[in-house]
Amino acid sequence: MSNHSILDALIAQTKISKKQTDKQQKIVETAVKIFAEKGYANTSTSEIAKDAGVAEGTIFRHYGTKDNLLLSVILPFIKESMPTMAESVFNEILNKDIASFEEFLRALLRNRLQFIKDNKEIFQIVVKEFLYNEGLRNELSPYFTKNIVGRMHKMIEEFKERGELVNLPNEAIAKMIFTVIGGYFISRFVLWQNQPDTNEEAEVENIIQFIMNGITNKSQGN
Amino acid sequence: MSNHSILDALIAQTKISKKQTDKQQKIVETAVKIFAEKGYANTSTSEIAKDAGVAEGTIFRHYGTKDNLLLSVILPFIKESMPTMAESVFNEILNKDIASFEEFLRALLRNRLQFIKDNKEIFQIVVKEFLYNEGLRNELSPYFTKNIVGRMHKMIEEFKERGELVNLPNEAIAKMIFTVIGGYFISRFVLWQNQPDTNEEAEVENIIQFIMNGITNKSQGN
């Protein structure tokens, strides 16, 4: 996990992926499942091979190293998770002048919630490894910054100008939104995955309200 | 990391720790440093031994297993971090009828911020392992729930009655407060530890304001 830029890897990845053999698909599937469950460092390639019904050599024929297998698992998710957000969410909002920031938040949260529900296990891997694996963190961070933070600032700026947002530094606002939303995702999908299904609708709405208005009782004066 | 209750361990811990030899101290010190840096799973006992200037056997003579060494590193922190909060923060507030919830939040945040600044590395270990190490998570969770959540609910209830807090479920309020504060600590001390010192005063104030009032511009109508 050291001297390959993530972008290089991405490119290589795209080039290589002419066709995935059945075995390859099975390997990645299995790796996702086990990495999510026990973490990268606690998973052995032999376990993956056995569970995938594949010879251990086959893993290395296709992915070269265990590190590389991790990347092969994570990268498509990253590739998807970042730009998608940009295109389908941000722009969509920016073009509709009727939208409030609250509506934007709601759309963003719902959109990402669905995405993560569709990619629960990979999300678990990314979260865990982002914290545990400094190499990976260093690779993903600039990518994240470049794609997300920039757009978010623009968005905040826009709504600040409309007078909807409090006068805090853009960065502070962005960070707090990410913290609350990210905290929700991590808490729900990584830490307490087996909790019985809660009332998602209400939860989402509470989060939006919290981000917008905090916890102070607004009808205090009444 | 399996069949020892954390409370039992805590008790045993306290009893055993008659005197720590110099070597023991060096071992724990070094373990803290390396675990924090690379994570428990990526740290070998031989590395700890070498860095601590100690024979590898010495580690096992004192701590028995690597798991146990981790606990020996973490438990005093946990022991400190939980009840302390209870006594020195919660009660203090409950007794002063002048206090607002905002003041309580400020005190809580400041108090914990100081504590974590004093125990930066162990905090890093706890955060990382809480996510990565299911066994540890299962041990710490009930302890956390029992000590913190209960008190927090009482506190929220109290201020709800005073009409200061929004009408959301106590749990939802508590969770969001923890998410924001925890997110701040993790972001600052685990993820981006090497960032240049920011304006802490302002940051703390922003967080408080955010929790209390969200991001909506309150002077909107003016």
Place this chain on the structure above:
Amino acid sequence: MSNHSILDALIAQTKISKKQTDKQQKIVETAVKIFAEKGYANTSTSEIAKDAGVAEGTIFRHYGTKDNLLLSVILPFIKESMPTMAESVFNEILNKDIASFEEFLRALLRNRLQFIKDNKEIFQIVVKEFLYNEGLRNELSPYFTKNIVGRMHKMIEEFKERGELVNLPNEAIAKMIFTVIGGYFISRFVLWQNQPDTNEEAEVENIIQFIMNGITNKSQGN
């Protein structure tokens, strides 16, 4: 050395042993030699690996644990030693109505003597570990009882009815025969392996005579 029934192991063993690689063969060969010489507990896997000209990992790839290697060495011997005796010796005798018990004894002793001469080293291992290794003893015992003791009783019963044998409990007779024959094997092949070759023919005959007639001088009256 605990929770596997020997019968299960036997079955598994037979199934697995599709083909043995050269290295596997070398490992077992070497293990037999060293276990026999120094005992299981005093033999390290690294010594076996070195002597076998194999990487230590190779042992574990094929046998999983040191315990398992011991079983892999012993089981084929056990499998052979028990039923063979049943089929080829017992039945053979039972079908010839001319046979005397003495002839049966002679056939039995000769047959087993040859078998052990052909498997000297494994016999040494089995004897030593049967005494030293309670787990192994507990596994082998019932198997031994089931296969040997039953048949022996039937045999003794048969010859008792022919009036050839003394009126002692079958069990007592069987036990003494085993003690004398087993004692001979152990003494000759385990305890004093390096004694110069004695007159085997005479020795066998002495044993038979001893079992049949004891040490009393029968021509006493003359």
Place this chain on the structure above:
Amino acid sequence: MSNHSILDALIAQTKISKKQTDKQQKIVETAVKIFAEKGYANTSTSEIAKDAGVAEGTIFRHYGTKDNLLLSVILPFIKESMPTMAESVFNEILNKDIASFEEFLRALLRNRLQFIKDNKEIFQIVVKEFLYNEGLRNELSPYFTKNIVGRMHKMIEEFKERGELVNLPNEAIAKMIFTVIGGYFISRFVLWQNQPDTNEEAEVENIIQFIMNGITNKSQGN
């Protein structure tokens, strides 16, 4: 277990044992118990120390090495078991001209049976280690030969002259007697120690009869 003659050790032993401290006594007691149960090679000095309520260093202060502790446990037993037999049994018999060989056997068996019942655990150790520990075997063997075999031969010679014994080599006769008696002891006290108490009187008598007369039905002709 290498370059000390057992006789030297015996002497040294005798000299040293001025006074045994309480701790020493506890150590030997505990060592006997655990060696008997699990075998020398499978017992760690730390386990002995813990069970004996003694610091590990104390064992080494008194016995120097683990090997030496084993000897300290075994030697008094050997010292006792050999000469005692000589004095109290052999001579006793030799002086009474009325005695038959059968009576001698009975006296010998009873005498040794009692001795072993009084020293069950050490007997277990000696048997196991005699087989497992080549060094120990090489040390004990000559001692055994010198003390026992010689006397036994004399005894057999004596009764051969009286016409009581079969015309087999003295050695063969001695060996078979030892095998049967030793086999009984080992079977009863080492292999199946937990068997419910059998009818000892009858068992002893069966053994004597077996040694004297074998298993042939003597009243065949009737």
Place this chain on the structure above:
DNA sequence: TATGAATGAGCATTCATTCAT
């Protein structure tokens, strides 16, 4: 005399990786 902290070689086992088939 007794302690117990410290040692470091040794142990069984795991693991990512290589390579001939």
Place this chain on the structure above:
DNA sequence: GATGAATGAATGCTCATTCAT
């Protein structure tokens, strides 16, 4: 493309032994 035998360094841990107090 896929296999699976083979590797050997590394790992967590044990153990007999030493030595200052």
